[in-house]
Amino acid sequence: MTTLLQVQTLSKHFQVRVPEGWRQRKATLRAVDGVSFDLQAGQTLGLVGESGCGKTTTARLVLGLTAATQGQVLFNGQPVESKRDATWRAQRQNMQMVYQNPLGALDRRLNVISQVLEPLLIHGLGDSLSQTEQAQELMASLGLPRPLWYRFPHELSGGQRQRVVLSRALILKPSLLVCDEPVSALDVSIQAQVINLLQDVQERLGVAYLFISHDLKVVRQVSDQVAVMYLGHIVEQAPPNQLFSEPFHPYSQALVSSVPSLWQGQNQKRHILQGDPPSPLSLQSGCVFQNRCPHAQSICRQVKPRLTPLNPERHIACHLFAENPRPSAVPGEARS
Amino acid sequence: MTELATPQSHSSAPPILVSLRGLTVSFGSGPSQVQVLHGLDLDVHVGESLGMVGESGCGKSVTWLAALGLLGAHAQVQGEFRLAGDRFDGLNDRALSLIRGRRIAMIFQDPASALNPVHRIGQQLVEAVSLHKGLRGQAARAQAVRLLDQVHIPNAGQRFDAYPHELSGGMNQRIMIAMALAGEPDLLIADEPTTALDATIQAQILDLLTEVRRDQGMAMVLISHDLSVIAQECSRVMVMYAGRAAEIAATDNLFRTAAHPYTQGLLSCVPDVASPQKRLSAIPGQVPEAGRLPQGCSFEPRCAHSMVQCKERVPTLLPVAPDHQVACFLTAP
Amino acid sequence: MMRFLVIRFFRGLLTLFLVLSFAFLILRSTGDPAMLIMSADAPPEALEAFRKGWGLDAPLWQQYVGYFKNLAHGHFGYSMRDKSPAMDLVLARIPATLTLALPAFALKLLIGISAGVYAALHRNTWIDRLLISMSIAGYTMPSFVLGLVLVLIFAVGLGWLPSGGDATWQHAILPVITLSLGGAAVLARFTRSAMLEVMGQPYIRTASAKGLVWHRVVLHHAMPNAAIPTLTVIGFMIGSLIAGAVVVESVFSWPGVGRLLVTSVANRDLAVVQSLLLLVATTMVTANLVVDILYGWIDPRVRTGQAAQGKTA
Numbered sequence A: 001m002t003t004l005l006q007v008q009t010l011s012k013h014f015q016v017r018v019p020e021g022w023r024q025r026k027a028t029l030r031a032v033d034g035v036s037f038d039l040q041a042g043q044t045l046g047l048v049g050e051s052g053c054g055k056t057t058t059a060r061l062v063l064g065l066t067a068a069t070q071g072q073v074l075f076n077g078q079p080v081e082s083k084r085d086a087t088w089r090a091q092r093q094n095m096q097m098v099y100q101n102p103l104g105a106l107d108r109r110l111n112v113i114s115q116v117l118e119p120l121l122i123h124g125l126g127d128s129l130s131q132t133e134q135a136q137e138l139m140a141s142l143g144l145p146r147p148l149w150y151r152f153p154h155e156l157s158g159g160q161r162q163r164v165v166l167s168r169a170l171i172l173k174p175s176l177l178v179c180d181e182p183v184s185a186l187d188v189s190i191q192a193q194v195i196n197l198l199q200d201v202q203e204r205l206g207v208a209y210l211f212i213s214h215d216l217k218v219v220r221q222v223s224d225q226v227a228v229m230y231l232g233h234i235v236e237q238a239p240p241n242q243l244f245s246e247p248f249h250p251y252s253q254a255l256v257s258s259v260p261s262l263w264q265g266q267n268q269k270r271h272i273l274q275g276d277p278p279s280p281l282s283l284q285s286g287c288v289f290q291n292r293c294p295h296a297q298s299i300c301r302q303v304k305p306r307l308t309p310l311n312p313e314r315h316i317a318c319h320l321f322a323e324n325p326r327p328s329a330v331p332g333e334a335r336s
Numbered sequence B: 001m002t003e004l005a006t007p008q009s010h011s012s013a014p015p016i017l018v019s020l021r022g023l024t025v026s027f028g029s030g031p032s033q034v035q036v037l038h039g040l041d042l043d044v045h046v047g048e049s050l051g052m053v054g055e056s057g058c059g060k061s062v063t064w065l066a067a068l069g070l071l072g073a074h075a076q077v078q079g080e081f082r083l084a085g086d087r088f089d090g091l092n093d094r095a096l097s098l099i100r101g102r103r104i105a106m107i108f109q110d111p112a113s114a115l116n117p118v119h120r121i122g123q124q125l126v127e128a129v130s131l132h133k134g135l136r137g138q139a140a141r142a143q144a145v146r147l148l149d150q151v152h153i154p155n156a157g158q159r160f161d162a163y164p165h166e167l168s169g170g171m172n173q174r175i176m177i178a179m180a181l182a183g184e185p186d187l188l189i190a191d192e193p194t195t196a197l198d199a200t201i202q203a204q205i206l207d208l209l210t211e212v213r214r215d216q217g218m219a220m221v222l223i224s225h226d227l228s229v230i231a232q233e234c235s236r237v238m239v240m241y242a243g244r245a246a247e248i249a250a251t252d253n254l255f256r257t258a259a260h261p262y263t264q265g266l267l268s269c270v271p272d273v274a275s276p277q278k279r280l281s282a283i284p285g286q287v288p289e290a291g292r293l294p295q296g297c298s299f300e301p302r303c304a305h306s307m308v309q310c311k312e313r314v315p316t317l318l319p320v321a322p323d324h325q326v327a328c329f330l331t332a333p
Numbered sequence C: 001m002m003r004f005l006v007i008r009f010f011r012g013l014l015t016l017f018l019v020l021s022f023a024f025l026i027l028r029s030t031g032d033p034a035m036l037i038m039s040a041d042a043p044p045e046a047l048e049a050f051r052k053g054w055g056l057d058a059p060l061w062q063q064y065v066g067y068f069k070n071l072a073h074g075h076f077g078y079s080m081r082d083k084s085p086a087m088d089l090v091l092a093r094i095p096a097t098l099t100l101a102l103p104a105f106a107l108k109l110l111i112g113i114s115a116g117v118y119a120a121l122h123r124n125t126w127i128d129r130l131l132i133s134m135s136i137a138g139y140t141m142p143s144f145v146l147g148l149v150l151v152l153i154f155a156v157g158l159g160w161l162p163s164g165g166d167a168t169w170q171h172a173i174l175p176v177i178t179l180s181l182g183g184a185a186v187l188a189r190f191t192r193s194a195m196l197e198v199m200g201q202p203y204i205r206t207a208s209a210k211g212l213v214w215h216r217v218v219l220h221h222a223m224p225n226a227a228i229p230t231l232t233v234i235g236f237m238i239g240s241l242i243a244g245a246v247v248v249e250s251v252f253s254w255p256g257v258g259r260l261l262v263t264s265v266a267n268r269d270l271a272v273v274q275s276l277l278l279l280v281a282t283t284m285v286t287a288n289l290v291v292d293i294l295y296g297w298i299d300p301r302v303r304t305g306q307a308a309q310g311k312t313a
Helices: A053-060 A087-090 A114-125 A128-143 A158-170 A190-207 A218-222 A238-245 A250-258 A298-302 B060-067 B092-097 B121-134 B136-148 B169-181 B199-218 B227-233 B250-258 B262-270 B308-312 C002-029 C033-038 C044-053 C060-071 C086-121 C126-140 C143-157 C169-199 C204-211 C212-239 C243-249 C257-267 C270-298 C298-306
Strands: A003-020 A022-041 A044-048 A071-076 A094-098 A178-181 A208-213 A225-232 A235-240 A308-311 A314-316 B014-026 B034-045 B049-053 B075-081 B103-108 B186-193 B218-224 B238-242 B242-251 B318-321 B324-326
Touching: A003 A053, A003 A208, A022 A053, A022 A071, A022 A208, A022 A235, A022 B136, A044 A053, A044 A218, A044 A308, A053 A178, A053 A208, A087 B242, A094 A158, A114 A128, A114 A158, A114 A314, A128 A158, A128 C298, A158 A190, A178 C060, A190 A208, A190 A218, A190 B262, A208 A218, A208 C143, A218 A238, A218 B250, A225 A238, A225 A250, A235 A250, A235 B049, A235 B318, A238 A250, A250 B199, A308 B318, B034 B218, B034 B242, B049 B060, B049 B227, B060 B075, B060 B103, B060 B186, B060 B218, B092 C212, B092 C243, B092 C298, B103 B169, B103 B250, B121 B169, B136 B169, B199 B227, B218 B227, B227 B250, B238 B250, B242 B250, B242 B262, C002 C060, C002 C270, C033 C044, C033 C257, C086 C169, C086 C212, C086 C243, C086 C257, C126 C169, C143 C169, C169 C243, C212 C243, C212 C270, C243 C257, C243 C270
Parallel strands: A044 A208, A044 A225, A094 A178, A178 A208, B049 B218, B049 B238, B103 B186, B186 B218
Antiparallel strands: A003 A022, A003 A071, A225 A235, A235 A314, A308 A314, B014 B034, B014 B075, B238 B242, B242 B324, B318 B324
């Protein structure tokens, strides 16, 4: 497997003005702070976290839609810039995005087939006949039957619209698809349809996904690797079955146990986090999670833990695991 | 007043607190009139936690908005509603306002927009306290602070004068719960209370609801599209589809021996964090529009077990096991 | 907040400066005060003397600078017609205009807001449709047409009310009504849409679900929120209180500031016009400033600024 995407110590800081009494204070909002990960071709990396963790900003950085403050993104070994020049435009053919709100992502004035054809027209690929053939074939394979091709977005259901968005994204045969909450706005039974569709497409076309969601159940279903984000940092990264059956990082534990499970019902072990997530504006030294961590020690308040591998598949950023790769006692074992 | 026909009405079942019979709701008038609820029957027992689950358009929220008269003038609501035996359907707004908050309270989905942005949260709480408990001034404020403590808002005294936009989603939802508790209601309807919140905050709020329910001995109806949330919190579940009840059962029964094809479909199409990973078996097709329901069973076009009679007649809720009713010709012909 | 006020204050001064400059230049580019004030067939030497006496023969930039220098010292110039101080003339007429403007403003608020709220609460009923049509008629009809129609009906036709002048309080009735109806119509439309928007918000449902009676939900929860956008419209109305009186005072021969403006412009009585414009502009700028402050008072989200919680994803 080739490494399709390499993200290296990526950071995005915003300079903002915070109202404070009578005046405004200048502050730095660290939306993404030193994030690193790799994505192999044809694989899916799930990015989970709560609001304010920086996952959408990371997506925009990966796609080159916004400039990084530090660090870089390498796509097929080439750096991804954010300047809208010819190189950037050429890169668009290889990386696309799917959004949460399909109605908002589609043009209300154009019918379905026009929107699916548009990327081909923009990049001038093929002649008119072959373009139309490609579009029709793709739409049919994604479950959009012929009668829908000439309809308008508002005449379609949520699931159908998301298929249109997907067609438009896939017509250029990109190697990377960034999906930002692609199923969150859909009904549960339609979610399942779209999730299955995404998996089929990955098998058929070998597309890699950067799958961003706050819904852990969905991420577990589709991902080969899952990265948990908190306040702009990745705190743990592991394959989903490992992460969800045995989360190591205290935040991962709280996050995983907060998802109610049908199969465990009322017997679930719960780690309830106290308080609210702090804002990405407040700066402090040390680990970003220290204020809510039940195991915070003095080192956690001084030194920021780095994302280190416990084994080839699993990375964690936590001082509890710093000394030995195999921790003697996994925190939270006898907890309820 | 008969209970819904259950073979199991053992004497240990708690009495019925609220019962809705033949609840029908339509919007609009004339040719553009759309019916969204088709004669729903529902019982809530004292102290129980009932879950109502379904997808968009199933009518789970509309049910209680209609019962409490919160749908506005453009909705036509019919049915017989009883609270502890007394009818409350057809009452005017003033009479209903005596029930709202005081006997039956309701909390909503997005707490940030469900609180008045120009009033301080303390003020909104005191309004509820004064209304239901007749307290004024310092006494009202003290009671409001007590309610804030009950829902575990730290520094309640200081937070009292804050505005909703200055607080987080989780805090705002706690305040909504506190307001709902002000009247010490017998029943709390929680309409998707955690959908707009982050995962870790969801867990906190669900925990709080359980705690509060236990402390007050309150019944609760939890409305959600998320089956796993319902599984965790509720002892009985009603699955709704296109304005009708598809299945009603005790939680364990429902998840272990779901009888309605729609319920089965829902269960197998939701990915679960603890179960082994497998491909989701999605339900084909989509929910029909409210004004364009098929004749016969509404689920029939998507059902793998569809039979001739499913296209012709609408199945009614019938018992198939103790504490388990299904509206399907397959299991209860 | 302080910083905000200071910025707005200086912006207000800038606005005033621009308005006065504009007026200054426009007035001097057409018409000749000399010919208008003395008669057209006065001998040319007399006209020359007039111009010299009033400094109208100096180059334009000199007059411009001179004007602002005087303004800074509080000298507003003299009327060319009767040589009295311009500002005094203006100020003397204000009470008359206020006699019309204040009751009209009160009526605008009363009729406009009640009609708007009522229409919103009874949406799509016949009364809502009637109120909407009436308000469309109200703000599309020019005020002088309305005034003349009222005069025709009530003064000429029925003979109940006088048609002009300011002798008795009955003389004020028709002008006040004319002045208020247009504004009331606009306010009604605006209030209606603001109320409709607010009534659809989730917190109104929460208030009802709490057990509050309907009128309390409307008065206590809905209206304070609907007041926020409506305030802009009201602020604008305050600002144009004086300016709005121009037409009405002319129709009804009411001796107020508006009439003075009309006659002074016709005569190119420069100092008077400029003083009047200074007054009108100051009123509007102050009204806008007051509205901005009121916004902060009514809407707490404006007060504390919204970005602070850092809700990026």
